[in-house]
Amino acid sequence: MIPDGLIISAPASGTGKTTLMLGLLGAFRAAGLEVQPFKSGPDYIDPAFHRAASGRFSVNLDTWAMGEDRISGLIGAADGADLVLAEGSMGLFDGVAQAGESGTGASADLSALTGWPVVLVLDVSGQAQSAAAVALGFSQMRQDVSVAGVVLNRVASPRHEALVRVGMEAVGIRVFGALPRRASIEVPERHLGLVQAEETPELDRIIADAAEFVAAHVDLDAIRVAAAGTRLVGSGPVAVIPPGQRIALARDAAFSFVYPHLLDGWRAAGAEILPFSPLADEAPDESADCCWLPGGYPELHGGELAAAARFRQGLRQFSETRPVHGECGGYMAMGAAIIDREGVRHEMAGLLGLVTSYEKRKMHLGYRLAELSAPVPGHGPGARLRGHEFHYSTILDQPDMALARVVDANGDTVPETGSRRGHATGTFFHLIAEAT
Known part of the structure; x- marks a missing residue:
């Protein structure tokens, strides 16, 4: 049976998706939950970090390159888990101009296809109530994509958090938590993105810190309740023509x-x-x-x-x-x-x-x-x-x-x-x- 799921996304790259994703995976695992991670798009580095945090292999789901049947089959990796978390790529609606097999490659297309609501990570540094306008725009962009709420990132102070929350409350956007800026859990980067998991000597420490950090500042129970059922069957691995026996x-x-x-x-x-x-x-x-x-x-x-x-x-x-x-x-x-x-x-x-x-x-x-x-x-x-x-x-x-x-x-x-x-x-x- 495929459990309920969520997509962790953001307005743009570099806003803190991976930090939240790793923290949630680590925190839920520490609480005794089996969480199946996925990655939206063609990233081949993030899944190794997901596996280290969750203890389960992470799988790429790509709407431009994969048809609905293949995506449905790959979702079968979540069979027996308690929750699905899929990390988005770039901004929520960012994809190519022309659709491929089942979409443009945007995380929003994956949300529409699977029925998984979105948790939006917002970098609120340099703004306060104005962040609510961004969240509201994202929540209304597409009728087939549901934004469950937001996690505020890089919050400067309790006063700053309070002001941002006022704006979110005014437009009816739920806030799942607020993360202060903290460099010690940022994953090192290289020209192709993150440094590979096996090349990160402090990986266990980074994941443990991220899990503790997220658990202290995010309502994990509310996150889990916000997950929704998967529309696709999840039939299991789809055979691929192998290059040889x-x-x-x-x-x-x-x-x-x-x-x-x-x-x-x-x-x-x-x-x-x-x-x-x-x-x-x-x-x-x-x-x-x-x-x-x-x-x-x-x-x-x-x-x-x-x-x-x-x-x-x-x-x-x-x-x-x-x-x-x-x-x-x-x-x-x-x-x-x-x-x-x-x-x-x-x-x-x-x-x-x-x-x-x-x-x-x-x-x-x-x-x-x-x-x-x-x-x-x-x-x-x-x-x-x-x-x-x-x-x-x-x-x-x-x-x-x-x-x-x-x-x-x-x-x-x-x-x-x-x-x-x-x-x-x-x-x-x-x-x-x-x-x-």
């Missing part, structure tokens, strides 16, 4: 960005996953019939990867007879070289001729729809795939054949087509789901 999966601090729903979908289809660590100089398992290199931060480990002779040689030998596919960081590690931000060139595996540089930084961000011109593991030519791209690397050389025709969410052509050579293929976008 036995999949050698690179998995360590350099290669960690793979969506949990894909791994669950591969397993649901009967595939076996064989992890290996390039940073530990491990080669892909010889018994595997394909190799998958996820994204991550290979540029931060360029020297170690360049020195990992067994990994590089093993990957080259593997690719002589079996497919190897890389996404973003994995794609770059399959190339000829990565140039780090200090301008140092690190030789990579050389399965492809791709050379990328972080010395010349340029942000690449957004949804991607690709039509394959050649096969990748699990998908043949002509397959249409939905994914997401987010990186700062610049292509210096890409001599191999293009892998796909790629467009963004508006249908505009994207020059990062991916590339292929022999059994090796790679893309800059992270696969989320097949397009219908």
Whole structure:
């Protein structure tokens, strides 16, 4: 049975969604509740923090890339939990201009689809009663999205809180709590967002502090009562066409960005996953019939990867007879070289001729729809795939054949087509789901 749920959202990024989310997960867990976390949109870092706080795997739900049936199936992860909490992305109504499989990718679309009301986190620094106008506007923006109430963040003083509450009461907006500014529980950030959970040495302390902080300043009972029933069935993991029967999966601090729903979908289809660590100089398992290199931060480990002779040689030998596919960081590690931000060139595996540089930084961000011109593991030519791209690397050389025709969410052509050579293929976008 799927429990009632809520979406933790905000007017914009950087307002405190993650702090509240982690605090609620930790506080409810400490109270003996099983809370199933979800993440709206294509973020692959937040779910690891959710898991650390809740003890349950967090799952991405993306209305642009996923149809209603797939989202319904993934919600099945909440079976047996006491409550669902889904963390939104960006601002509540922020999505792309053209809808995809079941929406624009906005957290509001997920709320409308599931029936989960929204708890809005408001950064009230620099304002008082005026914050109520923001909350009122959000509550009336869409009739199919219910705003259950707000949590005030970065409150300066009891007097400040009282003034903000006066404004909220005047327009009928419920206040679930007020959080004073407190830097000690802010999670460290990097250019792709939060630093990964496994790279945060104080993670347990941060989660414990956040749980205590939120429990002291937010009405947990009222939050739980505000949750509403899920409109979708929640049938369980949806099988995903696996890239092979036995999949050698690179998995360590350099290669960690793979969506949990894909791994669950591969397993649901009967595939076996064989992890290996390039940073530990491990080669892909010889018994595997394909190799998958996820994204991550290979540029931060360029020297170690360049020195990992067994990994590089093993990957080259593997690719002589079996497919190897890389996404973003994995794609770059399959190339000829990565140039780090200090301008140092690190030789990579050389399965492809791709050379990328972080010395010349340029942000690449957004949804991607690709039509394959050649096969990748699990998908043949002509397959249409939905994914997401987010990186700062610049292509210096890409001599191999293009892998796909790629467009963004508006249908505009994207020059990062991916590339292929022999059994090796790679893309800059992270696969989320097949397009219908």
